[in-house]
């Protein structure tokens with residue numbers, strides 16, 4: 001039985017943990033996942049089928065977010081005031097001259113499926129050129145893995161979660177087609193394809209973890225446009241309905257929900273001998289041959305730093321001093337305008353079209369690190385009347401109703417995400433002001449934008465504005481991480497590398513310090529890529545780490 005005697009304990013059932021579990025049980029190992037949150041039931045917990053769906057935040061279930069604090073964010077760089085966030089109805093969104101968190105700042109979900117329950121489902125491979133930043137461009141840190149080594153794993157993940165995509169994606173070469181054909185483009189995506197053509201940009205269908213046809217006993221997408229509020233029909237390839245479902249069917253996976261891990265025991269030789277966790281208010285401990293940490297790029301370093309003890313005074317796996325360092329966040333630009341002759345832009349798959357033209361690390365003049373542009377109308381929430389009324393239309397009474405009728409379904413948004421290079425002022429450490437309900441210090445995020453990020457943001461802004469102008473849009477909102485901390489993709493806090501003095505894990509996600517400790521979440525990324533969505537890469541790396549764990553067991 002997995003529970004009584006697991007071969008492997010995995011901490012966290014999100015993107016990385018779920019993929020690791022699936023691979024290990026597929027190879028015959030018994031696996032126990034300890035998950036801090038609970039399970040989500042699409043029928044009861046996702047509100048898209050209810051009349052007041054737009055009023056519900058996601059996730060709103062009790063205990064569905066971990067404790068995190070965000071340290072004071074720095075003053076705004078006055079050379080870049082042209083990048084300030086604003087909306088038609090609220091004016092400037094950050095008025096105090098300093099950056100502030102948007103909502104929780106770190107957007108995530110605690111529960112089976114992790115943040116993939118919230119994710120939009122863009123499914124990207126990394127641009128191979130962005131994996132060698134240090135060697136080729138003299139910045140950041142190289143990946144110890146090459147694209148060619150990851151390619152078969154990418155294919156397997158795409159097949160398992162059901163990715164729909166185009167036939168070609170430029171530098172992201174593939175040895176086989178996507179398992180599903182690309183989705184039809186929405187009216188907003190078509191408008192950007194056309195505007196892009198007029199400006200000499202290539203736009204194409206985005207690769208999406210959303211089913212374009214029935215697949216794996218799941219129905220195709222109904223184009224409701226609200227993937228980040230929890231997909232009610234389970235066609236989105238979140239980890240719970242893909243990796244976890246298949247892994248549980250094997251009978252070799254046990255998941256203990258509402259069981260946050262709080263500590264680790266070490267042997268004299270540095271192996272992890274037991275993991276401790278809280279179950280129904282009681283501290284418990286369990287052991288396994290290998291331990292896989294997959295709590296995400298914020299909680300993973302916090303768990304390691306909290307676990308300082310004799311033999312690991314600076315925290316577990318931290319001989320290099322790099323745990324929590326190199327924190328990389330989501331560098332985001334969004335522009336939205338109203339285009340009077342468009343309609344129904346609230347309908348369709350979010351992020352259905354993409355432009356990769358500026359994605360290479362050397363694609364933007366004077367900056368290292370690229371970006372990508374997507375059709376973002378639905379991704380940023382212009383899907384219902386409340387969004388229009390509160391962000392684009394304003395006013396009240398008859399005039400407001402008139403304007404709503406004139407504007408609704410006509411929002412056109414361009415979203416851009418860019419490379420984020422590590423800098424010494426961006427890191428995760430512990431908030432030592434007080435212990436949380438688990439008796440641990442919560443992670444504290446420190447975020448700062450470097451000059452390269454600001455210049456990249458300006459480029460992203462210029463391209464987004466040019467596209468909207470070309471499409472005939474009248475701007476109503478711009479949102480940017482120039483003045484907000486708003487991270488959906490977080491990386492780098494336990495980076496992988498060949499040098500144990502500069503990295504936390506090796507190319508197989510194995511701790512340099514503790515031979516039976518592995519990490520399979522986004523914290524191992526040495527660099528972010530030029531705005532690619534990370535989950536496909538997290539999961540490809542996780543399968544590779546799982547294969548390595550199996551190989552250790554059989555040799």
Ligand SMILES: Cc1cc2nc3c(=O)[nH]c(=O)nc-3n(C[C@H](O)[C@H](O)[C@H](O)COP(=O)(O)OP(=O)(O)OC[C@H]3O[C@@H](n4cnc5c(N)ncnc54)[C@H](O)[C@@H]3O)c2cc1C
Nearest residue numbers: 012014015016036110114115120121122261521522533535
């Ligand atoms: C709104 C939004 C949109 C996004 N869109 C996309 C997208 O389109 N494409 C894409 O690729 N990515 C997207 N992402 C990012 C993606 O969801 C994350 O990068 C990915 O889920 C990270 O995987 P992970 O394994 O590192 O962590 P997570 O998926 O966050 O999983 C971590 C797990 O660990 C658990 N955990 C934490 N602490 C403990 C503990 N102490 N004990 C036990 N368990 C613990 C958590 O509950 C969670 O289940 C999006 C994210 C958000 C929020």
Ligand code: SF4
Nearest residue numbers: 221222224225227231
């Ligand atoms: S648009 Fe498709 S994938 Fe997204 S939530 Fe709706 S049905 Fe699910």
